[in-house]
Amino acid sequence: MSNGLAVITPLDPPHQAGANWNPHIGEEAQELVARKLGHESQDTRNAVLSSAVSILSKSVDPQAEVGSETGLVVGYVQSGKTLSFTTVMALARDNGFQLVIVVAGTSKLLLKQSTDRLRNDLQIDKIEGLLKWKLFTELADNETNRRHIQQTLGEWSDPDVAQSERATVLITVMKQHTWLRKLVGLLRHLDLTGVPTLIIDDEADQASLNTLVRQQRQSTTYQRLLGLRDAIPHHTFLQYTATPQAPLLVNIIDTLSPSFVEVLEPGSGYVGGQAFFAGNMPLVRVIAPEDISTDDNPLADPSEPLREALRVFLLGVAAGLVEGRNARNLQRSMLVHPSQRTDSHAEYWRWIGDMFDDWQRVLELPDGDADKQDLLEEFRLDYNGLADTVDGMPPFDDLARRLPRAFRNTKIEQVNARSGKTPEIDWSQSYGWILVGGQSMDRGFTVEGLTVTYMPRGPGMGNADTVQQRGRFFGYKQRYLGYCRIYLEQDALNAFEDYVAHEEDMRRQLQEVQRSGKSLSAWKRAFVLSPDLQACRRNVIDYDYVRGNYSDQWFYPAIAEAPLEVLEANRATTAQFLAGIALEVEPALANREPAQRHKVCRGLSLAQVVSDLIVPFRVTGAADSRNLVGAMLQLSKALEENGDERCTVFQVSPEFARSRAMDANGRINELFQGATRLASGGYSYPGDAAFRDDDTVTIQLHTLQLRRNDTIEIENVPVIAIWISRRLELDWVSQHQQAQDD
Numbered sequence: 001m002s003n004g005l006a007v008i009t010p011l012d013p014p015h016q017a018g019a020n021w022n023p024h025i026g027e028e029a030q031e032l033v034a035r036k037l038g039h040e041s042q043d044t045r046n047a048v049l050s051s052a053v054s055i056l057s058k059s060v061d062p063q064a065e066v067g068s069e070t071g072l073v074v075g076y077v078q079s080g081k082t083l084s085f086t087t088v089m090a091l092a093r094d095n096g097f098q099l100v101i102v103v104a105g106t107s108k109l110l111l112k113q114s115t116d117r118l119r120n121d122l123q124i125d126k127i128e129g130l131l132k133w134k135l136f137t138e139l140a141d142n143e144t145n146r147r148h149i150q151q152t153l154g155e156w157s158d159p160d161v162a163q164s165e166r167a168t169v170l171i172t173v174m175k176q177h178t179w180l181r182k183l184v185g186l187l188r189h190l191d192l193t194g195v196p197t198l199i200i201d202d203e204a205d206q207a208s209l210n211t212l213v214r215q216q217r218q219s220t221t222y223q224r225l226l227g228l229r230d231a232i233p234h235h236t237f238l239q240y241t242a243t244p245q246a247p248l249l250v251n252i253i254d255t256l257s258p259s260f261v262e263v264l265e266p267g268s269g270y271v272g273g274q275a276f277f278a279g280n281m282p283l284v285r286v287i288a289p290e291d292i293s294t295d296d297n298p299l300a301d302p303s304e305p306l307r308e309a310l311r312v313f314l315l316g317v318a319a320g321l322v323e324g325r326n327a328r329n330l331q332r333s334m335l336v337h338p339s340q341r342t343d344s345h346a347e348y349w350r351w352i353g354d355m356f357d358d359w360q361r362v363l364e365l366p367d368g369d370a371d372k373q374d375l376l377e378e379f380r381l382d383y384n385g386l387a388d389t390v391d392g393m394p395p396f397d398d399l400a401r402r403l404p405r406a407f408r409n410t411k412i413e414q415v416n417a418r419s420g421k422t423p424e425i426d427w428s429q430s431y432g433w434i435l436v437g438g439q440s441m442d443r444g445f446t447v448e449g450l451t452v453t454y455m456p457r458g459p460g461m462g463n464a465d466t467v468q469q470r471g472r473f474f475g476y477k478q479r480y481l482g483y484c485r486i487y488l489e490q491d492a493l494n495a496f497e498d499y500v501a502h503e504e505d506m507r508r509q510l511q512e513v514q515r516s517g518k519s520l521s522a523w524k525r526a527f528v529l530s531p532d533l534q535a536c537r538r539n540v541i542d543y544d545y546v547r548g549n550y551s552d553q554w555f556y557p558a559i560a561e562a563p564l565e566v567l568e569a570n571r572a573t574t575a576q577f578l579a580g581i582a583l584e585v586e587p588a589l590a591n592r593e594p595a596q597r598h599k600v601c602r603g604l605s606l607a608q609v610v611s612d613l614i615v616p617f618r619v620t621g622a623a624d625s626r627n628l629v630g631a632m633l634q635l636s637k638a639l640e641e642n643g644d645e646r647c648t649v650f651q652v653s654p655e656f657a658r659s660r661a662m663d664a665n666g667r668i669n670e671l672f673q674g675a676t677r678l679a680s681g682g683y684s685y686p687g688d689a690a691f692r693d694d695d696t697v698t699i700q701l702h703t704l705q706l707r708r709n710d711t712i713e714i715e716n717v718p719v720i721a722i723w724i725s726r727r728l729e730l731d732w733v734s735q736h737q738q739a740q741d742d
Contacts, residue, residue, distance in 0.1 A: 017517025018260055019057035020069070025049055026094025027164075028132065029087055036083060036121060037267075044267050048080075051264060052087040058260045059236035062096045062196035066233045072204070072258035072520065074510060076273075076503075077242040078446070078475035079266040082114070085200045085240050086121050092198045093132065093168045098156045099197040101171045101183075101228070106206060109424055111174045113446070114202060118172065134167045141185040150190055157194075175201075175208065180224030187231040197235040199228070204239030208256060225256065244506070261520050263511045269478040273500035276473065276486060277493075282389055285309075285487045292456040292489060293338075293347065302351040306454060309334070309487050310355060310434075311382045313452040316483040317406040317432040318399040319390075331449030332410075332483075333433040335472055338456050349414050349436045360407045376400055390482035410434060447472050451480065454487045505637075548630040551729035554672075554689060555631040556721035559621035560706055561666025566618050567717060574701055574718040577613045583651055586691070594656040595673075596685050606645040606697055610635055613699065617720050620666075630732045631722055635697065638728045647697040652688060659705040659712065671702060671719060698723035 029049060037045045060067040075081040089100050104114035115137060119125055124133045134152050136145065155166045173183050201208055208225055218226070229237060239258055266272065276283055291303035313334040320332050336352065338344045365372045383396045410432030413425065425433070427448050435447065453473045473486055488496070513520055562570070583599035590597070610632070619628050638645050652658075660668040675687035692698035700721040706714040 017515060018519075019054075019517075020059065021057060021061040021063070023053050023056045023091055023095050025053065025091065028093045029090040032087060032090045032121065035123075036086075040267065047265065048083065048087055048267075049091075051084060051262065052091045055084075055088050055238065055262045056091050056095070058262075059092075059198065059238075060196070060234060062092075062234075064234065065194055068229065068234075069236045069260070070256065070258045071236065071238050072244055072261045073238055073240045073264060074244045074261065074507065075240070075242055075264035076266055076270065076474060078472070079242070079264065079270050079272070080476075081240050081242065081264065082117060082202075083121075084264055085202070085238065086118065088238065089118075089170075089198065089200070090122065092196075096156070096163070097168065097196045097198050098153050098166075099169045099171075099192070099195055099232075100200070101173065101197065102200045102202065103175050103180075103208075103225070103228075104172055104200075104202045106175050106203075108174065111172065112424070115172045118170070122170075124170070130165055131167050133170045136169065136171045139171070139173060139179065139182040139186055141182060141189060145186055146189050149186075153190075153192075153195055175203075175206070175221065177220040177224045180221065180228060184224060184227040184231050187228070192232050192234070195232070195234060197232045199232075199235055199237045201225075201237065201239045204241045204256075205243050205245070206241075208239070222256070244510075257521065259519050259521060261510050261514050263507055263514055267476070269476045270474075271477050271481055271484075272474050273496065273503060275481065276484075277497045277500050283481070283484050283486060284493065285485060286493060287454075287456050287487050287489050289489075293344070302355060305487055306336075306348075306351065306456075307355065307378075308382060309452050309454045309485065310352060311379050312386060312483075312485050313432075313434070314403060314406045314410070315379060315383055315386060315399055316451045316480075317410055318402040319394055319483065320431065321402050321405055321409065322394045322398055331427060331433065332431060333435065333447050333450045334452040334454070335447055335450055336434065336436040336454045337472075338436070345414050345416055345436050349412065352412055352434055352436065356407060356410075356412065360404065363404050363407075379403070386483065393482075406432060412436070449480075450475070450477070451483045452485050452487075455492060456487070456489055457492065548627060549729050549731045550631055550634055550722075550724035552694075552724075552726045554692075554721050554723050555627055556671045556700075557619045557621060557624035557628070557719065558668065559619070559624055559666045560660065560668045560671075560704060560717050560719050561662055561714065562618070562620045562717075566620060567714070570617055570718045571716060573613065573616045574703075574720075577609075578651060578701070580612070581649060583649075583654075586650070592685070595653050595658065597653070597655055598691060599651040599654055600648065600691075602648045602693070603646050604649055606635065606647040607639050607643060609647050609649065609699060610639070614720070614722070617718075631724060633732050634724055634728055634730045635722075637730055638697070645697070647699060648693045650691050650698065650700045652691070652700050652702045654703070657703065657705050657715075659707050662706050662708055662713075664708075666706075668704075668706070671721060692723040695725050695727055697725070697728070 029052065033045045033048050037048065055071065055073060058069065058071055060069050073081070073084065075084065085102075089102075092100060102114065102118065105111040115135075119135065122133055124135050134148075136149065138145070149169055152167050152169050155161050171183065173179050208222065229235060237256075239256070285305065285308075287303070287305045290297065291299075291305050293299040293303075313332070317332045336348050338348050359375060362369075362371050362375050379400065380396055383393075383399065387393050409430060411430040412434045413436070415425070415435045415437030425435070427433070433448075450473055473484065477484060581601045581604060583601050586598050586600045614632060614635070617628075619625055658673070660671070662668050672688035673685075675690070676685040678684050688700070691700065700723075702719040702721065704717045704719055705712050706717055
């Protein structure tokens with residue numbers, strides 16, 4: 001090919017973990033990537049294509065007659081998810097997919113933004129040569145649409161028509177029940193037998209999921225998406241999102257629960273949470289409570305942090321004008337995100353407009369004027385702060401001369417639905433933009449060239465996915481990162497800091513699932529999460545998740561009774577493990593009675609014990625399962641910090657069979673034998689729980705006889721207990737799903 005892009009041959013099946021078939025990288029996908037990433041390295045372009053191959057290989061084979069798959073594709077906020085699914089769409093066309101449906105946006109503005117981007121990226125409106133795509137945006141169920149779509153699909157079954165001459169039907173639809181109902185009605189009047197179809201659900205954690213699951217009902221949009229899938233016998237449903245908490249936590253037997261996952265890697269130049277919220281955070285400023293206008297603290301005038309943020313932004317605009325507008329310096333934007341109340345938006349919009357007018361007037365005064373000198377001195381102080389993070393920043397005097405032009409080249413806009421719809425931003429109208437708004441600028445809204453964010457609001461309900469979606473300041477901005485500043489209320493800053501750790505932990509676990517090729521339904525739902533955050537809104541979750549943090553605490557299961565196959569597996573696991581370690585009687589217990597003569601082995605590799613004993617050990621209670629997975633998460637994080645972490649193992653009472661009573665549900669009254677007091681007030685036996693090395697992970701292995709109504713019903717029941725010290729504390733959430741029970 002003349003564009004210089006190396007042809008990638010499909011990866012061999014052994015390297016495509018979980019693949020159903022092997023996609024071929026054809027002309028459509030390669031030309032798309034060459035157009036979009038022509039300025040990037042060949043490795044970057046090839047990585048995008050390889051990722052698309054990996055995703056599509058897990059879809060239903062286009063040669064199959066029927067079938068369905070659901071996949072989850074996870075990227076960072078504003079990291080290139082649209083390019084990924086557009087590449088997957090192009091690759092699908094190369095491999096004979098006849099129909100592609102993109103469910104895009106919950107507003108007309110976001111739908112238009114997505115549709116326009118697809119028009120441009122896929123060159124749909126290019127009329128020279130063959131039409132490769134036929135775009136349908138008007139979804140009325142009428143004879144014209146039915147005939148046009150059916151005839152287009154008919155080309156794919158005509159052996160005399162070359163594949164390059166067959167057009168792929170592309171439908172874009174708003175994620176709203178009325179729009180989806182129209183589309184489902186249209187599709188049900190088509191013959192889609194043997195029509196390989198790709199469905200893209202953009203921002204899949206928003207609006208798609210069943211918000212009435214706890215009421216044993218189906219929300220309307222969810223219902224329509226199920227109808228959409230039912231109308232297409234052969235399809236793959238791809239859920240794209242940067243915040244996958246909700247799709248991961250829905251019931252795994254739900255139709256929209258994904259069976260496979262692909263974790264996208266950002267391209268070069270991407271700036272995410274770690275760049276802003278790690279270390280000493282030189283790009284972040286805290287807005288004090290007294291500087292935030294609220295009902296209890298009304299402000300008559302703009303606060304100093306807002307004034308500073310505006311000065312910093314205008315200096316960035318002036319610097320961009322000095323450096324010259326080019327392909328790498330197309331826009332400079334400031335985002336003011338006070339709250340979801342439009343009256344608050346109007347207040348900030350008025351303040352910013354008043355400051356604009358006043359500062360412009362002052363800058364037009366003679367150079368010796370005291371007001372002008374004072375204003376320029378304020379700009380100079382902020383310039384010094386920017387110079388700490390910007391390499392090669394133009395001299396202040398050069399920027400000061402261009403400040404009047406920076407004002408003239410900046411437009412202030414309210415972005416909300418106060419008039420019934422959110423205004424569309426025509427970025428070509430101005431170099432600098434100041435956008436004031438709320439929820440309309442959260443999810444899916446692209447802010448070009450964003451450098452300064454002013455967010456005088458808390459984290460709201462504290463849902464982790466919502467917090468992250470407000471991170472419009474993430475994106476491909478490495479080339480101007482030094483000009484970026486984020487002004488946040490303290491609780492919001494804490495939430496973003498906490499989210500970064502949560503996000504990286506979740507991505508790491510999902511990458512492990514991806515590499516293994518196993519079904520996502522087998523993944524134990526547990527990840528790091530601050531106690532100040534909720535994973536997502538609970539109304540879409542059938543099974544609750546629990547929070548935990550073992551800190552100088554024991555984990556042990558409350559339910560010891562289990563099916564025979566589980567008992568036999570645990571017996572084999574513990575027997576094999578004990579045979580491989582050198583146990584000896586704890587010296588202090590050598591002369592005790594058999595029931596209190598425990599054996600111990602110290603200095604064992606925690607990694608080996610986790611692998612050989614803890615991971616294969618099975619518990620049956622839902623709460624026990626959630627807590628064990630949480631404990632294992634803490635241990636895995638400890639091993640990430642120190643792969644040579646040591647532990648201690650006690651075999652409790654190996655010479656004497658202890659018995660425990662259990663209730664009708666298999667719950668035992670107490671695992672640990674308690675302390676034995678002396679008449680003098682001390683203890684002759686400190687109790688089982690005391691046998692631990694306080695600063696070291698300690699595992700106790702018990703073997704019980706379980707009795708009910710004073711009758712032994714089950715013998716030789718292994719039970720595991722794990723001590724985790726405060727040194728290894730970690731906040732987590734964990735969810736157990738009944739469909740994962742063995």
